[in-house]
Amino acid sequence: xxxxxxAERWVKTASFEANPEMDKALxxxxxxxxxxxxxxxxxxxxxKVVFRNPLTRVAAVVVLVTTLxxxxxxxxxxxxxALSDAIAAVSQARTIHIRTTMYKNxxxxxxxDLEQGRExxxxxxxxxxxxxxxDTYREKTTTVRDGQYLMKIDHQKQTVRFxxxxxxxxxxxKLQMADLAVNTALPDVSRYLNRYTRIGKDSIDGQxxxxxxxxxxxxxxxEIRVRYDIWVSPDTGEIGRTRRWSREGPxxxxxxxxxxxxxxxxxxxAGTFATEPPVGYTLENTKETADILRRDxxxxxxxxxxxxxxxxxxxxxxGSIVAIWTVVGGKTQIDPNKVYAxxxxxxxxxxxxxxxxxxxxxxxxxxxxSVTYWDENAPATMVPAVGRHLxxxxxxxxxxxxxxxxxxxxxxxxxxxxxxxxxxxxSNEDSTPTVGSFLINVPVTPEAFAQYLSEAFRExxxxxxxxxxxxxxxxxxxxRRVRGDKRLYEDFARQAKSIMDTPAPEAVETxxxxxxx
Amino acid sequence: xxxxELLKLRFKAGSLDALRRIYEKYRDYLLTLAMAMINDAAxxxxxxxxxxxxxxxxxxxxxxxxxxxxxxxxxVVNRVRDRMRARKRQxxxxxxxxxxxxxxxxxxxxxxxxxxxxxxxxxxARLPDEQRETIALHLNGQLKLREIARLQGVPLTTVRGRYRxxxxxxxxxxxxxx
Numbered sequence: 001x002x003x004x005x006x007a008e009r010w011v012k013t014a015s016f017e018a019n020p021e022m023d024k025a026l027x028x029x030x031x032x033x034x035x036x037x038x039x040x041x042x043x044x045x046x047x048k049v050v051f052r053n054p055l056t057r058v059a060a061v062v063v064l065v066t067t068l069x070x071x072x073x074x075x076x077x078x079x080x081x082a083l084s085d086a087i088a089a090v091s092q093a094r095t096i097h098i099r100t101t102m103y104k105n106x107x108x109x110x111x112x113d114l115e116q117g118r119e120x121x122x123x124x125x126x127x128x129x130x131x132x133x134x135d136t137y138r139e140k141t142t143t144v145r146d147g148q149y150l151m152k153i154d155h156q157k158q159t160v161r162f163x164x165x166x167x168x169x170x171x172x173x174k175l176q177m178a179d180l181a182v183n184t185a186l187p188d189v190s191r192y193l194n195r196y197t198r199i200g201k202d203s204i205d206g207q208x209x210x211x212x213x214x215x216x217x218x219x220x221x222x223e224i225r226v227r228y229d230i231w232v233s234p235d236t237g238e239i240g241r242t243r244r245w246s247r248e249g250p251x252x253x254x255x256x257x258x259x260x261x262x263x264x265x266x267x268x269x270a271g272t273f274a275t276e277p278p279v280g281y282t283l284e285n286t287k288e289t290a291d292i293l294r295r296d297x298x299x300x301x302x303x304x305x306x307x308x309x310x311x312x313x314x315x316x317x318x319g320s321i322v323a324i325w326t327v328v329g330g331k332t333q334i335d336p337n338k339v340y341a342x343x344x345x346x347x348x349x350x351x352x353x354x355x356x357x358x359x360x361x362x363x364x365x366x367x368x369x370s371v372t373y374w375d376e377n378a379p380a381t382m383v384p385a386v387g388r389h390l391x392x393x394x395x396x397x398x399x400x401x402x403x404x405x406x407x408x409x410x411x412x413x414x415x416x417x418x419x420x421x422x423x424x425x426x427s428n429e430d431s432t433p434t435v436g437s438f439l440i441n442v443p444v445t446p447e448a449f450a451q452y453l454s455e456a457f458r459e460x461x462x463x464x465x466x467x468x469x470x471x472x473x474x475x476x477x478x479x480r481r482v483r484g485d486k487r488l489y490e491d492f493a494r495q496a497k498s499i500m501d502t503p504a505p506e507a508v509e510t511x512x513x514x515x516x517x
Numbered sequence: 518x519x520x521x522e523l524l525k526l527r528f529k530a531g532s533l534d535a536l537r538r539i540y541e542k543y544r545d546y547l548l549t550l551a552m553a554m555i556n557d558a559a560x561x562x563x564x565x566x567x568x569x570x571x572x573x574x575x576x577x578x579x580x581x582x583x584x585x586x587x588x589x590x591x592x593v594v595n596r597v598r599d600r601m602r603a604r605k606r607q608x609x610x611x612x613x614x615x616x617x618x619x620x621x622x623x624x625x626x627x628x629x630x631x632x633x634x635x636x637x638x639x640x641x642a643r644l645p646d647e648q649r650e651t652i653a654l655h656l657n658g659q660l661k662l663r664e665i666a667r668l669q670g671v672p673l674t675t676v677r678g679r680y681r682x683x684x685x686x687x688x689x690x691x692x693x694x695x
Contacts, residue, residue: 014552014630016548016558016634018548027537029570034574
């Protein structure tokens with residue numbers, strides 16, 4: 001058996017590389033080919049030929065249906081579910097129930113309703129009062145998203161607070177919920193699927209499971225290694241358990257968290273997604289007075305208390321981003337009439353105590369605390385996007401800046417995917433810009449954009465009618481003009497030098513699957 | 518992988534950087550796969566050349582919902598099969614008669630490798646086509662057996678059998694060197 005493994009290992013590690021000469025020649029041919037149209041684009045497709053004639057069309061359909069039926073029967077008979085199947089099952093579920101225990105004494109419970117975009121999160125745990133202190137305090141909270149409101153309950157303080165959901169954010173949240181649920185249930189697994197290996201079999205409650213494992217070293221904390229084990233039923237694809245272990249240096253592996261069997265398509269208890277406050281709790285506000293500015297939207301807070309928040313952004317088809325942001329709090333009084341006087345469509349951004357100077361697209365990047373990093377699955381790329389003023393709107397005592405951020409290279413958005421974008425924040429208090437949190441961004445079609453725009457104006461403007469200049473086509477036109485002006489990017493690169501020049505930190509080091517033990 | 522999804526979109530939108538990244542990312546992967554399947558440096562080079570040139574040419578018409586890596590691997594397999602069929606028509610076979618430990622290697626410096634990799638390619642060349650293709654796709658191409666079954670148009674059990682028998686045979690060919 002051992003020598004069989006060795007034979008496999010030899011084949012797996014065999015490697016052939018192109019030398020620079022071949023590399024150069026091949027790349028030159030590719031460039032030439034890229035500029036030539038494909039030779040046989042006019043060739044008639046055999047399918048078109050078949051489907052032109054009614055008789056052959058019927059025959060083809062019969063053959064196709066028969067093949068599909070036979071294939072499905074055969075495939076089911078031979079099915080052995082792997083980790084990828086389990087992930088697909090989670091993302092296609094109607095409801096998902098997850099219960100995770102963090103050691104020690106912290107329990108997280110989640111219910112996701114993927115059809116209606118509703119969510120219920122409950123947390124009960126003990127935390128040290130100060131770092132490494134044996135004294136603890138308890139946190140017990142429940143958050144419910146019902147599609148219109150977020151209800152946040154603090155069971156310790158017995159208080160309830162509501163936040164109102166913006167329609168486009170809720171719509172996007174619904175689209176993203178499957179990814180969110182998969183990531184909650186199986187953190188990072190989709191991303192590192194090729195790094196998992198099956199290490200053996202186990203049984204839980206009489207059911208047999210394959211155990212899959214990934215092992216890696218946490219970046220920036222070189223002594224900490226992490227293992228993530230997942231129990232997948234080869235018969236049903238169900239996930240019976242997950243465990244996350246860690247160890248520092250040569251010490252023993254410590255169990256960090258454990259997730260029970262995932263509940264797929266279970267019926268949630270009655271009232272799970274209801275936003276009715278518990279009896280006897282104090283209401284900090286009501287649904288009628290709930291705000292749209294949520295903590296999730298906060299990009300940056302200054303020492304003087306100014307807060308910069310960005311609402312979920314709209315990503316156009318060329319990758320340009322329409323961002324709406326506002327500054328609240330702080331000691332500096334802003335006179336909108338003065339700040340916004342003289343600003344023009346497509347011109348520079350307003351001079352505010354805090355502003356989103358530009359954006360940086362960081363595909364494949366992840367955050368660890370305040371640090372952005374890439375791993376072995378993603379190249380360390382950063383695409384700058386410069387910001388131009390569009391319009392400003394006022395509602396109540398808030399003024400909202402609407403700005404267009406244009407990436408240097410057209411970067412088509414990814415349908416329902418949220419892109420990794422960070423805001424470059426400039427503050428009057430600091431001469432060097434800093435990086436804010438990842439922005440929530442919603443890819444939009446022209447139709448969706450028109451719909452969200454009118455909803456946004458009702459929410460964020462005293463005048464409910466959007467100006468005609470704010471059309472999808474106009475924005476794309478402006479983006480093309482901005483993209484053609486190199487000076488804007490040079491200027492942004494100069495201002496954000498400290499961010500753009502940050503060397504990529506060392507990559508996450510994953511133990512190759514064949515060496516996981 | 519998210520990066521590949523992004524690369525596909527950017528390549529389709531005409532990004533030269535995306536094409537370059539795809540090329541750099543998969544060049545040696547495809548070369549290794551082609552060498553494992555055909556054990557001939559010049560032919561492997563031709564195959565990878567044709568795959569990338571054709572890919573570069575597809576540009577805006579490129580449409581792919583699945584994995585980019587599996588797609589490129591499939592392109593290599595199809596072109597290798599074409600070459601093998603052409604060779605068989607001409608009465609040629611792979612270099613199965615060449616001793617495993619050989620000082621003689623094709624004097625093609627355009628593909629770099631170590632001795633063990635060449636030994637593996639020579640050993641694989643002694644396997645029946647189906648077994649060699651299955652092993653190469655699974656171990657070098659990193660495709661799942663289920664994906665290989667789909668690609669070869671045979672049941673999963675057949676692919677499992679081909680893989681198991683191929684590895685056993687390979688072990689006996691490499692006997693004493695492992």
